[in-house]
Structures are given as structure tokens and as C-alpha cells.
Amino acid sequence: MFATHYHELTELATQLTRVENFHVAVSEDGDDVVFLHRILPGRADRSYGIHVARLAGLPPAVLDRARQVLGELEGGKPPATDALNGHAPGQLPLLARRSPLLDELAALDVQEMTPLQALVRLDELKGRAAREGEG
Numbered sequence: 001m002f003a004t005h006y007h008e009l010t011e012l013a014t015q016l017t018r019v020e021n022f023h024v025a026v027s028e029d030g031d032d033v034v035f036l037h038r039i040l041p042g043r044a045d046r047s048y049g050i051h052v053a054r055l056a057g058l059p060p061a062v063l064d065r066a067r068q069v070l071g072e073l074e075g076g077k078p079p080a081t082d083a084l085n086g087h088a089p090g091q092l093p094l095l096a097r098r099s100p101l102l103d104e105l106a107a108l109d110v111q112e113m114t115p116l117q118a119l120v121r122l123d124e125l126k127g128r129a130a131r132e133g134e135g
Contacts, residue, residue: 010043013043020041021041021042021043022039022040022041022042023039023040023042023043023044024036024037024038024039024040024044024048025037025038025039025040026048033048033051035048047070049066049070050063050066050067050070053066101125101128101129101132104125105125108121
């Protein structure tokens with residue numbers, strides 16, 4: 001697995017015996033970063049994800065937001081998150097979590113239900129969704 005910006009992943013090497021960290025050697029001159037095409041053992045001393053994103057041509061607004069989040073993380077402050085989803089608003093989670101409610105909804109065979117049965121089941125699912133959203 002390769003990652004440019006997930007410092008949390010580097011901690012796995014301290015917890016799992018078969019996990020090792022490697023990083024790409026870089027040459028820095030101010031804000032200019034050159035990736036040297038050499039793989040070295042150990043974790044990187046800092047994040048180069050924003051540099052990679054810039055090289056990939058991501059829009060300046062995305063890079064600006066990434067710098068803001070990185071600054072918050074480096075300052076010891078977690079970025080603002082959506083309490084329900086556990087990630088920053090407008091950001092997809094790293095690992096998608098499948099909702100049991102969605103699974104139940106997808107499994108419903110509405111063609112085999114009476115209209116009353118469908119309304120009752122929909123009301124049950126809506127109530128559960130509201131209760132789970134409060135947690």
C-alpha cells in the first residue's frame with residue numbers, strides 16, 4: 001500500500017510485525033520538492049501529499065483546503081468533522097462504512113408487500129435512522 005498523506009498508517013509498523021514503512025527520497029529547496037525515485041526504509045519525516053496533489057494538477061482550492069487541514073493536524077488540532085460520519089464535511093471517508101439500514105432497505109421486496117406493509121416498514125426504518133442519527 002502506498003500513501004502520501006496518512007500518518008496514521010505509519011503507526012501500523014509499530015503494531016504489526018509484518019508491516020514496514022518505506023518512503024521516497026526527496027530534495028527540497030524552499031517550497032520546491034523533487035522526488036528522487038529512490039525508496040528508503042522508514043517513514044517520511046513530513047507529509048508530501050500536497051506536493052503530489054499539485055503535481056497531479058488538483059485545483060488550487062483543493063490544495064488550499066489541504067494546507068489548512070495539514071496545518072490543523074500539525075498544530076495538534078483535529079480538523080472539523082461531521083459527527084455523524086466521522087470525517088470532514090464534504091469529504092469521503094477513507095474506508096466506506098456500509099449502513100445496516102441501507103442493507104435492509106435494499107433487501108426489501110416491495111413487489112411482495114401490501115401498501116400498508118410497505119408504509120409500516122418504511123416508518124420503522126425512518127424511526128431507526130432518526131435514532132441512529134442522534135447517537
